[in-house]
Amino acid sequence: MSIHIHHISKTFGSFNALKNVDLEVKTGELVALLGPSGSGKTTLLRIIAGLEFADEGAGSIEFHGRDVTHRTAYERKAGFVFQNYALFNHMTVAENIAFGLRVMKGAERPSREDIDRSVTELLRRIALEGYGQRYPSQLSGGQKQRVALARALAVGPQVLLLDEPFGALDAKVRKTLRKWLRQFHDETRVTTLFVTHDQDEAFELADRVVILNEGHIQQVGSPAQLRENPTNEFVADFLDCVMI
Numbered sequence: 001m002s003i004h005i006h007h008i009s010k011t012f013g014s015f016n017a018l019k020n021v022d023l024e025v026k027t028g029e030l031v032a033l034l035g036p037s038g039s040g041k042t043t044l045l046r047i048i049a050g051l052e053f054a055d056e057g058a059g060s061i062e063f064h065g066r067d068v069t070h071r072t073a074y075e076r077k078a079g080f081v082f083q084n085y086a087l088f089n090h091m092t093v094a095e096n097i098a099f100g101l102r103v104m105k106g107a108e109r110p111s112r113e114d115i116d117r118s119v120t121e122l123l124r125r126i127a128l129e130g131y132g133q134r135y136p137s138q139l140s141g142g143q144k145q146r147v148a149l150a151r152a153l154a155v156g157p158q159v160l161l162l163d164e165p166f167g168a169l170d171a172k173v174r175k176t177l178r179k180w181l182r183q184f185h186d187e188t189r190v191t192t193l194f195v196t197h198d199q200d201e202a203f204e205l206a207d208r209v210v211i212l213n214e215g216h217i218q219q220v221g222s223p224a225q226l227r228e229n230p231t232n233e234f235v236a237d238f239l240d241c242v243m244i
Contacts, residue, residue, distance in 0.1 A: 001158040007059035019215040028189040032202035035212035079152030083164040087136040094132035100155040122150040162194035
């Protein structure tokens, strides 16, 4: 699923969070949105998800050529993973993963047997087989994040969006989950965008990195391209590299 963002702007009162942003994400890419606090990266992710809307008349968003600018998050079929996991503490791991499938309406809702099969397969993919009847309080932070990811994937999203997915975890767990997420993405090939302020995380995980500052995209490129050829002083300073 490709994503095309055309001339998107977003204001909150007098604050310009995004200013005329253009971005193209190719089908199957893993893309990082990187920048300092307040750069607009989370706002952009939420607008792509349909959790926020761009300013009226300010640009458009297309999923694989289909205009979704005014569509809801549900209509966009985007999976969203929050930094704080947002798991339901009164539900088991299996019930959390199945939640999105069970609340589907009418003919969209799979049978109980199909839901059970999907949950079993996702537990295998996130390496938590045997954990289905546990509760979130019985899991580590890294395990909770994997369950949150499985819940987002259960409904078959066209796009997967992650907001600082490892921000609440310690350095050792973050490093392990980075490798796991990259492998997981290579298996599923779901178009994925994630927000991070961690340069190492962005450069280790992403096919391409989008660097934002003050609501503007400063540069887009592969990790190697950004390191070797920063296009302006902000990018060079932010990445601590030398402009040629």
